[in-house]
Amino acid sequence: MTKPIYSDLMKQLSEGKFVFTGELEPVKTTNLHEVLEGAKALKGHVVAANVTDNPTAFAYMNALIPSYMIQKEVGLEAIYQMTTRDRNRIALISDLLAAAAVGIKNVLALTGDHTTVGDHPQAKPVFDLDSATLVRLIRKMVDEGIDLNNNKIEDPPKFHVGIGANPNADPLEPEILKIERKVKIGAEFVQTQCVYDIERAKRFVEVTSYLNIPVLIGIAPFKSIAMMEWMVKYVPGIFVPDEIQQRLRKAKEKGGKEAVLQENIEIFGALVREVRKTTKADGVHLMAVGFEWIVPKVIEKSGIK
Amino acid sequence: MIIVQQKPLNEIFDMTRNFKSLLIVGCDGCASVIQVGGERQAEILKTLLEMNRKLKGEGELKAKAMSTLRQCDRQLTASSLHPLVEDYDAVVSLACGVGVQTLADLYPVKVIVPAVDTEFIGMHDTKAEKFLEMCRACGDCLLFETSGVCPLTRCAKSLLNGPCGGQAKGKCEVGGWKRDCAWVLIYNRLKEKGHLDLFTKFRGERDFRVSEPPRELGRTEEKEGTQ
Numbered sequence: 434m435t436k437p438i439y440s441d442l443m444k445q446l447s448e449g450k451f452v453f454t455g456e457l458e459p460v461k462t463t464n465l466h467e468v469l470e471g472a473k474a475l476k477g478h479v480v481a482a483n484v485t486d487n488p489t490a491f492a493y494m495n496a497l498i499p500s501y502m503i504q505k506e507v508g509l510e511a512i513y514q515m516t517t518r519d520r521n522r523i524a525l526i527s528d529l530l531a532a533a534a535v536g537i538k539n540v541l542a543l544t545g546d547h548t549t550v551g552d553h554p555q556a557k558p559v560f561d562l563d564s565a566t567l568v569r570l571i572r573k574m575v576d577e578g579i580d581l582n583n584n585k586i587e588d589p590p591k592f593h594v595g596i597g598a599n600p601n602a603d604p605l606e607p608e609i610l611k612i613e614r615k616v617k618i619g620a621e622f623v624q625t626q627c628v629y630d631i632e633r634a635k636r637f638v639e640v641t642s643y644l645n646i647p648v649l650i651g652i653a654p655f656k657s658i659a660m661m662e663w664m665v666k667y668v669p670g671i672f673v674p675d676e677i678q679q680r681l682r683k684a685k686e687k688g689g690k691e692a693v694l695q696e697n698i699e700i701f702g703a704l705v706r707e708v709r710k711t712t713k714a715d716g717v718h719l720m721a722v723g724f725e726w727i728v729p730k731v732i733e734k735s736g737i738k
Numbered sequence: 739m740i741i742v743q744q745k746p747l748n749e750i751f752d753m754t755r756n757f758k759s760l761l762i763v764g765c766d767g768c769a770s771v772i773q774v775g776g777e778r779q780a781e782i783l784k785t786l787l788e789m790n791r792k793l794k795g796e797g798e799l800k801a802k803a804m805s806t807l808r809q810c811d812r813q814l815t816a817s818s819l820h821p822l823v824e825d826y827d828a829v830v831s832l833a834c835g836v837g838v839q840t841l842a843d844l845y846p847v848k849v850i851v852p853a854v855d856t857e858f859i860g861m862h863d864t865k866a867e868k869f870l871e872m873c874r875a876c877g878d879c880l881l882f883e884t885s886g887v888c889p890l891t892r893c894a895k896s897l898l899n900g901p902c903g904g905q906a907k908g909k910c911e912v913g914g915w916k917r918d919c920a921w922v923l924i925y926n927r928l929k930e931k932g933h934l935d936l937f938t939k940f941r942g943e944r945d946f947r948v949s950e951p952p953r954e955l956g957r958t959e960e961k962e963g964t965q
Contacts, residue, residue: 518895522943544895544897544902544903546903546904546911547894547895547904547911547912549894549912549913550904550911550912558894558895560895560896560897561943561944561946562943563895563897563898563899563900563902564899564902565898565899565940565941566898566899566941566942566943569940569942569943570943581943597903599903602903602905602906603906603907604908604922604925606925607901607921607922607925607937608901610925610934610937610938611899611900611901613938614899614938614939614940617940618940626903669906669907669909669911669915670906670907
C-alpha cells in the first residue's frame with residue numbers, strides 16, 4: 434500500500450533524497466518580520482522549516498500563524514510543531530482543523546517541555562494527550578476523517594506527522610522503544626534533538642533502522658561560545674566533543690565573534706557531510722534559530738547537492 | 739496515607755483571632771501517624787494559641803485539645819465531639835480536608851478553622867526523610883501494567899507513553915534532576931521481569947471523566963427510584 438503524499442518534505446523523503454529541514458522560532462512579539470526574514474534565508478536550501486510551539490515552555494507567538502505566513506509570503510513549507518503541554522484534545526483538534534484549512538501539510542507531534550522550565554512556571558500543565566496520542570489523533574483525522582470520538586470531519590485534513598527523538602537519551606533503549614510505539618501508530622518521520630558527535634548519530638540511525646522510518650539528524654551550530662558553554666553545562670546528555678569546543682574557542686581568541694561563526698560553518702559543514710557519508714540517515718534538521726543565514730553556508734560547506 | 743502539613747502559625751492565629759474559646763481537634767488517623775495532626779500536636783497548638791493571646795495582650799483563651807479516632811468518619815466524630823462542641827465558639831481541626839469538611843458538615847453554624855494544609859496521598863520514605871506523593875486517586879489504576887510505579891503521579895507530565903525528553907540518566911528535569919524518572923523506573927522493572935511488551939504497548943488517551951472532581955461512589959439515583 435502506498436500512502437498518499439501531501440508535502441514536499443514527504444515527497445523528497447519518499448524519493449530517497451537526502452533532505453534538509455530548518456527551524457524558525459516565533460518569539461514574544463507581535464511582529465512577524467524576523468520569522469519571515471529567517472524563512473527567506475532558508476528558502477531554497479531546506480525543503481521545509483519547523484515552526485516551534487512555545488519552546489521550553491516560554492509563552493511566545495503561537496506557531497500556526499507563522500507556519501501559515503512562511504508558506505504564503507515566502508513559499509517555504511512549514512512543519513507545524515504542536516505540543517500537548519498547553520492545549521487539551523479539544524483545542525488540539527480545533528487547531529489541527531485550522532492548520533489544514535490554511536494549507537499546513539506537516540505536523541511535528543511533541544509532548545513539550547514541562548511548564549516549570551518555562552517563563553510561566555506557575556501555569557497549569559495540560560498534557561491531556563501526549564506525543565503518542567497526538568500522533569494517533571492526527572492519524573485518525575487524516576486516515577479515517579474522524580476525531581478521537583469518531584465524529585466525522587468534513588473535508589478531513591491532509592497532514593504528514595513527524596515525531597521528535599533524542600539520540601543522547603541515557604538510557605537509550607526506552608527512547609527507541611518509544612519511537613517504535615509511535616511508528617506502529619503511524620508516525621511518518623523523525624527529527625532528532627541536536628547531536629554533536631558523529632558516533633552518536635551513527636548509533637542512533639543504526640538502532641532505529643529496523644523501524645523503517647525516515648530519520649533526520651538534528652544539528653545545531655553554536656551562535657556563540659556562551660551558547661555552547663550553556664549547552665554543555667546545563668543541557669544534560671548533550672555531548673560536545675572537545676575538538677569542537679577547542680576549535681570554536683580558538684576561533685574566538687583569534688578573530689572574535691565573526692571567526693566563531695566562520696568556524697561553525699567549517700565544523701558543522703563537515704559534520705553534515707559525515708552524517709551523509711557514514712550513516713543511513715535520511716537527512717539533517719538544521720537548527721540555527723536567530724542566525725538562519727548560516728544554514729545555507731553549512732549545507733554548501735557539506736558539499737551535498 | 740493522606741499527608742498533611744501544619745499551616746504557618748500566623749495564619750492560624752489570624753483565623754482564630756476573633757474567638758474567645760476554641761476546641762482544637764486532632765485526628766488519630768493519617769495526620770497523627772505522620773505526627774502533624776494527632777492529639778499531641780493538638781495539645782502543642784493549644785499551648786501556642788494561648789501563649790500568643792497572652793503575649794499580644796488579647797485576653798484569656800478558653801481552649802481544649804483533643805482528638806477523634808478518624809475525623810473523616812461522621813459518626814465517630816459526632817460521638818466524640820457531642821455535646822462538648824457546643825461550649826466553644828469555633829473548632830480548630832488538624833485533620834486533612836476531609837476531616838475539616840466532616841466537621842463543617844456536622845456543625846454548619848460553627849466556624850471550622852483548618853490548621854493544616856492537605857498535601858497529597860503518599861508514603862514516608864524513611865531513607866530520604868521525605869514524604870512522597872504516590873497516588874492521585876485517578877479512578878483507573880494502571881499499576882499492573884507499569885510494574886507498581888504510578889506514572890500519573892510520579893511522572894511530572896503524567897504521561898502514559900513515556901519517558902519524555904526531559905529525563906537524563908533516569909532523573910527528571912522537573913525539580914532539577916533530583917527525582918527519578920517514573921518511566922525509566924517502569925522500564926527497568928518491566929525489563930527485569932521480562933515484560934517489555936507492557937512498556938512498548940501504546941496507551942490511548944485517558945477518559946478524564948473518571949478522574950475529575952467532584953466524584954461520587956455508591957448508590958445511584960436510579961436504584962433509589964426503584965426502591
